[in-house]
Amino acid sequence: MSAIVKKRKVDLECRAFNPEWEKYFFTERFGQAQCLICLKTVAVLKEYNMRRHWETQHQASSFASMFAAERKEAIVKLSGNLQKSTSLFRKQTTEADKVTRTSYEVSRLLARRMKPFTDGDFIKECIMVVIDSLCPEKRSAFESVSLSPRTVCRRIEEMSDSVNDSLKTCCSNFDAFSLALDESTDMKDTTQLAIFIRGVTAALQVYEELLQLVPLHGTTTGQDIFDAVLQCVKQHSLDMSRLACVTTDSAPAMTGKKKGAAPLLMRYCEAARHTQPIHKVHCIIHKSPCAPSLPTLLMSCL
Ligand SMILES: [Zn+2]
Incomplete structure (x- = not known):
């Protein structure tokens, strides 16, 4: 005191x-x-x-x-x-900030274009060739931009973590949300489950995001999809009592009366005594605004 x-x-x-x-x-x-x-x-x-x-x-x-x-x-x-x-110290700080920012921007471009991390080295090589012929006096500034594969990888991971954190904060403000599930196979024959979310806050702001892309190794039964969705929901600290609607395609693993992922989700919510009725929609996922094309969403995430 x-x-x-x-x-x-x-x-x-x-x-x-x-x-x-x-x-x-x-x-x-x-x-x-x-x-x-x-x-x-x-x-x-x-x-x-x-x-x-x-x-x-x-x-x-x-x-x-x-x-x-x-x-x-x-x-x-x-x-x-x-x-x-x-003033010298301040100047050096702003220069260093600019260099770091440039490194992040290039890493972001590489991620958006789905280029390998090793392309960073090649991009830097190209930049240096251009600088040497156009403005060699600025060589030192460009030389300090780090674009090594390890740096690019770290930058992308940091940006991804930041996006995830924002998404979590966003999810925690939802008064109600709906999920859209889409399952397809990638180039390597691995089943990928895309989970999209559309949520609304108390201020009636609506958000739509790709919540997670979950690779399903082994079987892809309704139970597997249900487990993956549940895990994703827990990871994002979503309150299942606020789930209002589930949208899926019409595959038996999704809509099967007994073992389909959507009915399993509904029963899970009912068992947890969530009074709010859950709507179930299927076959409209590719037309639904709940599910914009995957590349668009991936890009908007970065
Ligand atoms: Zn003194």
């Missing part, structure tokens, strides 16, 4: 830096007093703090034996050096 009162007292005093304190080789920076000699900062702007720092740290230094004019000159020079180093 006493600590809070003490802190408030300091806040209320609204201390300001007094230019006279420059005699202790201090200057004001970002609301704090900074020593021009050793660059240490003093959090509370109080003359005692600065005098104490000067007396304990620098009184024995050559700065103490300076005459008034000499001292003033030294203060101006040290202040100038400090300003210069700050």
Whole structure:
């Protein structure tokens, strides 16, 4: 309690830096007093703090034996050096930010075009050829953009995690949602179950997203699809009591009365005493706005 009162007292005093304190080789920076000699900062702007720092740290230094004019000159020079180093640091930070951002942008393009991660190296090679012939003086800036396969892979993973996090936040705000399930086989003969979600928030904002693409190894029975959907729903922390509709194709694994994924989902919700009736729709998935084409959705995710 006493600590809070003490802190408030300091806040209320609204201390300001007094230019006279420059005699202790201090200057004001970002609301704090900074020593021009050793660059240490003093959090509370109080003359005692600065005098104490000067007396304990620098009184024995050559700065103490300076005459008034000499001292003033030294203060101006040290202040100038400090300003210069700050602006240089800021410039370097923004340059580094731009370089990192470029690396993310190129990685994003590679993902959107479904190119292999190793293409990053080739793209950089091309950029360097162009730079060398058009503006060789800017070579160093472009050279520092990292596009190695490992970097591209890491960047894409980070962006994917970020998209997943946003999707989770979005899902947690849904008052009601519907799921659309579509199952097809990819080039390698692996069954892929696409789970789409359409949800509405209390503010009547509607979202449609590809929730997950789940590879189904082994059998693809209604139970397998049901298990995959349930796992996906849990992963995204969705509340099944808010499920309003399930849309599927008419394959027996989806709509079969006893063991179809959709009836299994309905029974699961009924057993959990969810009073809201669940609608079941089939055969309209490819026309339904609930399921835009897969590539469109994959791209919108990135
Ligand atoms: Zn100092």
